[in-house]
Amino acid sequence: MDRRLFIRIACSASALLVAADAAAADAPRPGKSPxxxxxxxxxxxxGRDPGAIGVRGxxxxxxxxxxxxxxxRRLDQQFGVLAGLTRRDDRFLGLSERVALGRRAGADLFVSIHADSAPAKEARGLSAYTLSEEASDSFxxxxxxxENRADAIGGVDLGDTKKVVRDILFDLAARHTKHAxxxxxxxxxxxxGRDLPLLENPMRSANFAVLKAxxxxxxxxxxxxxxxxxxxxxxxDPKARLRIAAVLARELAGVVSRDPFA
Structure with a gap:
């Protein structure tokens, strides 16, 4: 059989199996909650990496x-979402460690929180970024x-999986990951954006190492x-940070309750 045809057939079969397994795992059972x-x-x-430092320190x-x-805290207590933290105190974590913690937790969504220095001092407001080999813009x-200066990304260990199967599974996972x-x-x-100021063009993408799971x-x-x-x-301002967290918790809970997460 032609290798390309085999791969297409295998991809289709694998996709069906993955979808079926996911549906079975997430489907409510009698007497059990979703x-x-x-x-x-x-x-x-x-830790030793303070990140950006503002003009007021x-x-x-x-x-x-x-x-x-x-x-x-709000995700767990108000919205019933299991929320983990890569760090709970002032410690240094390599970028690969952060990625690994999200994967080990079986996270439906990994969210890295930042407050960096922008390329232009007039830039302000909330923005969100996804992974892309080519950045959406110079900003x-x-x-x-x-961000990537903090550490280098670690590899993904797929063990002894045969190359053709490994490539198929990686492609399936990557497509779902990118879409979600x-x-x-x-x-x-x-x-x-309904409650917080947004950066001009607030949805961007670039090759962030911490987003590479x-x-x-x-x-x-x-x-x-x-x-x-x-x-x-x-x-x-502690009160302002609480407000930002409340908005993020609300929106994250909404996001993971819908397709393609539900």
């Missing part, structure tokens, strides 16, 4: 941890290069930019 969705929240930077690692912890490209990531980005921005939909959220004085004033 499976709770899992969101892994990644507070950017930490605000550290990005502190902003991201505060917002991430409150978002996780996103500069952010990705800045885009759905999450659009939903988050559309919902958060092939089987976990992933989004990076810039809650604002510490390089902007107005954004820094908001991000250093």
């Amino acid at each position: 499976r709770r969705r899992v969101v892994m929240i990644d507070p950017g930077h930490g 605000t550290l990005e690692k502190d902003v991201t941890l505060a917002i991430a912890r409150e978002t996780a 996103a490209s500069a952010l990705a290069k800045q 990531s885009l759905v999450a980005k659009r939903g988050l921005v559309a919902g958060a 092939p089987d976990v939909p992933s989004v990076l959220i810039e809650t604002g930019f510490l390089s902007n004085e107005d954004d820094e004033a908001i991000l250093r």
Whole structure:
């Protein structure tokens, strides 16, 4: 049989099996509740890596941890979503470690929280990013290069799986991951924009290392930019951070309750 034809047939068969398994796993059983969705929240930077530093000395690692912890708390207590954190305190984690934690948790969605320095000081507002080999614009490209300096991405171990099968499974996972990531980005921005200021062109993409899990939909959220004085004033305010977390929790819960997550 021609190899291309074999691969097409195998892809179709694998897709049907994956869909069937997913449906069976998620289908409510008599006397049992539907499976709770899992969101892994990644507070950017930490430990010896402070991230961006605002003009008033605000550290990005502190902003991201505060917002991430409150978002996780609200997801769990208000919306019934299982929320994990890649870090719960001020510690350094490599980018590959963050990716691995999301994969090990079997997360339906991985969300990396940031408050970086922007390429332009006038840039402010919330924005969301998904993975792309080619950046959507120079702004996103500069952010990705800045973030990727923290560490290098680790490889994905698929063990001794035969190459043809491995390629098929990787392709299936990557297609679902890319689609679900885009759905999450659009939903988050559309919902958060009702209550929070948005960056001009708030939906972008670039080659962020922390978004590279092939089987976990992933989004990076810039809650604002510490390089902007107005954004820094908001991000250093505990009450404002609580408000941002409340909006993110609401929108994340909505995102993972819909297709392609449901």
